[in-house]
Amino acid sequence: MSQIAPLFNDLAEGPDGxxxxxxxxxxxxTIRVGHWHRDGSKGTVLLFPGRTEYVEKYGKDAGxxxxxxxxxxxxxxxGQGLSDRALPNRLLxxxxxxxxxxxxxxxxxxxxxxQSCPEPFFLLxxxxxxxxxxxxxxxxxxxxxxxxxxxxxxxxxxxxIKPVAWGLTSLARPIGLSRILxxxxxxxxxxxxAPFEGNSLTTDKSxxxxxxxxxxxxxxxxxxxxxMQWLHEAMVEMSALGDMTPPPIPxxxxxxxxxxxxxxxxxxxxxxxxxxxxxHMFDGAQHEILMERPAIREAAFALLAAHFHAHxxxxxxxxxx
Numbered sequence: 001m002s003q004i005a006p007l008f009n010d011l012a013e014g015p016d017g018x019x020x021x022x023x024x025x026x027x028x029x030t031i032r033v034g035h036w037h038r039d040g041s042k043g044t045v046l047l048f049p050g051r052t053e054y055v056e057k058y059g060k061d062a063g064x065x066x067x068x069x070x071x072x073x074x075x076x077x078x079g080q081g082l083s084d085r086a087l088p089n090r091l092l093x094x095x096x097x098x099x100x101x102x103x104x105x106x107x108x109x110x111x112x113x114x115q116s117c118p119e120p121f122f123l124l125x126x127x128x129x130x131x132x133x134x135x136x137x138x139x140x141x142x143x144x145x146x147x148x149x150x151x152x153x154x155x156x157x158x159x160x161i162k163p164v165a166w167g168l169t170s171l172a173r174p175i176g177l178s179r180i181l182x183x184x185x186x187x188x189x190x191x192x193x194a195p196f197e198g199n200s201l202t203t204d205k206s207x208x209x210x211x212x213x214x215x216x217x218x219x220x221x222x223x224x225x226x227x228m229q230w231l232h233e234a235m236v237e238m239s240a241l242g243d244m245t246p247p248p249i250p251x252x253x254x255x256x257x258x259x260x261x262x263x264x265x266x267x268x269x270x271x272x273x274x275x276x277x278x279x280h281m282f283d284g285a286q287h288e289i290l291m292e293r294p295a296i297r298e299a300a301f302a303l304l305a306a307h308f309h310a311h312x313x314x315x316x317x318x319x320x321x
Contacts, residue, residue, distance in 0.1 A: 002111055005032045005082065011214055012059025015066050020055065023111055025103040031083040032076040033108055035115070036062040040069065042312055044117040046108060046143065047074040048136075050127030050152070051093060052189055052223040054081030056214055061124075061290055061301075068305045071117055075108050077101060077132070080223045087179060091187040091224040094179060098237040101132045102139060109142065120144040122308045123249075127262060127287065128152045131237060134270075137247040145311040147304040148253040149289045154238055154266025156259075169232030178229035185225025189215055192222060200260045200287060207291040242266060246274040252307050253277065254300050256285030256292070 007020035018036045025031060034055030045065050047058055055074045062072040076083040079095055083104075086094040095101065112121065123146040125133030130151025137146060157165060165182075172178040181187070191201065191211045202208050215222040226234070253271050255264060271279040280303055285292045289300050 002033075002114070007034050008056050008218060009059065011218055012056035012062075013210070014056070014059025015063040017066075018059070018062070021111065023107040025078070025107045027100065027103050029078045029084045029100075029103065031078055031104050031107060032081060033111060034058075034062075034072075034074045034076075035117075036066055036072045037117075038066045038069075038071065041066070041071045041118045042069045043120050043122060043144075043308065044071040044073060044112055045122045045124050045308070046112065046141075047072055048105075048123065048125035048129030048133045049074060049077070050129050051077075051226065052080060052191075053126070053129075054214075054221045056218070056221065057211065060210075064301055065305075068309070070122070070308060073108060073112055073117065075104060077128075078104055081221055087227075089187070090220075091189075091222070092179070092181060093223050093226040093230050095230050095233060098131075098233040099135075102136060105132065105136045105139075105141065120312065122146065122311070124149070124304065126150060126290070128234075131234065131241065134241050134246075135237065137249050138241075138244060143249065145250045145307055146252075147307055148251065149300075150255055150259055150262050150287050151253060151267060152234070152238065152262050153241060153270050154263025155234070156261060156263045165231065166235060169228050169235065172228035172232060178232075179227050181225050182228050182231045187224035189222040189224055191215060202286055202288040202291050202293075203258075203284065204291065204293040204297070207288070207297075211291070238266065242270060246270060246277060248276055250307070250311055251277040252303060253279050254282065254289045254303070255279060256282050256287065256289055256296075258284060258286050261287045 002021035005020040005022045009018045020034045058074045079086050121143045123143045126149040130148045192215050196208045285296045
């Protein structure tokens, strides 16, 4: 059973009707989910945020999805938001195995069904959530359609850095350094320390300030850089996913031409082989497609809403493995 958790809906600028719950995963980790519901909804979006993110970041999106007749369940992944953190220093982004995130996915699906959330279910996944979400699709996540926003199917490294990162992170656990920050990373979360000018997230100042304001007013939501172990596990997982045939779920992926966080070439490579998928590029957009300037944000949202609505009555929900 779930227990009531806090939801800072004013901070989220989310719609009325929001709530949150604590869930316990199969491996006994406590995670938080946010849930926005409206009577008469025709489906439910499972919203998988990126690294460092949390439920409240997606309050505005929840309002838009509710207006489309779709309920929303967003997750605080283990190690971030208000979910259990892996290390005593809560600012370090850490996971022992990337597959552990799938326990969080399982708990969210169980919660959605226990709450009798309207089906069909859909997936909306951003950045790291896109990596977790792609693995979940391979594991037969029971959704009818998926939308990925700047999915983390590769991390953008300078060419000479990637082999160094593989080497360093592979050695970190044997020599007892798996729980320290990866080189070049800081404990302070990026959006709190970065100025708007030259930031790598969005060209929309109001949306950038929205994200900054959230972590300033609620510091417990913030997360700093990843550990060596997180980076190694992420690289192993992304490599494995890149070698797999994409699943037969109708999928669209949204990617900015000015993306500088995830590896755009890795995203293109997977989408080129996605038989039931399409890649949409947004000129001048950065990493946060759904938090970009209004013209980009509205175009992206129109695409994802149309995609979900097109599959409301499909019968291609995968059976549990």
